[in-house]
Amino acid sequence: MSIEVGSKLQGKVTGITNFGAFVELPGGTTGLVHISEVADNYVKDINEHLKVGDEVEVKVINVEKDGKIGLSIKKAKEQPQREQREQREYRPRNNNGPRNNNRNEAPRAKENFEQKMSRFLKDSEDRLTSLKRHTESKRGGRGARRG
Known part of the structure; x- marks a missing residue:
């Protein structure tokens, strides 16, 4: 055998x-x-x-x-539940389309390059502003009040 x-x-x-x-x-x-x-x-x-x-x-x-x-x-x-869980956890990510991090948001229609770039810049600015606000207040960076 x-x-x-x-x-x-x-x-x-x-x-x-x-x-x-x-x-x-x-x-x-x-x-x-x-x-x-x-x-x-x-x-x-x-x-x-x-x-x-x-x-x-x-x-x-x-x-x-x-x-x-x-x-x-x-x-x-025989563990079909385990196999299904592994398939769900290790599902390859599709990097071709736009990411949809907000689950409630409907998928976007086809965007041209300028629309994608302006959306990216806006999101990037929002994230940077939020990051600066949170880190500077915790570390006492520039603009933090000292008393």
């Missing part, structure tokens, strides 16, 4: 180290589940999660040229 990246297999834990667990796969091959791939949360002691002889479902995450097999227990679990 050939072991391919992405396949889910049943295996038996044959050894535990401080950095992970060795799992025997069908066909007699052995792979390593790194401690970071055991559970979704932080694993300080792998012995709290696995014991030698446990039957586990693993997913093959990489196969090296020298025969080393990287496995994951947490990726083998």
Whole structure:
């Protein structure tokens, strides 16, 4: 049986180290589940999660040229909520169109360069004014009252 990246297999834990667990796969091959791939949360002691002889479902995450097999227990679990959350969090940003930071604001119609530039300059001036007002009053910069 050939072991391919992405396949889910049943295996038996044959050894535990401080950095992970060795799992025997069908066909007699052995792979390593790194401690970071055991559970979704932080694993300080792998012995709290696995014991030698446990039957586990693993997913093959990489196969090296020298025969080393990287496995994951947490990726083998069916977690559609986690996958949806990751897709939402790591969605690539579309940098082609205008940014719409104000959610209540309707998308703008096509603007020409001059309109975009004037809007940018106005926003920039507003931000600089606000920034100066907040930082100078806190640091006692120019124009701050001293008493």
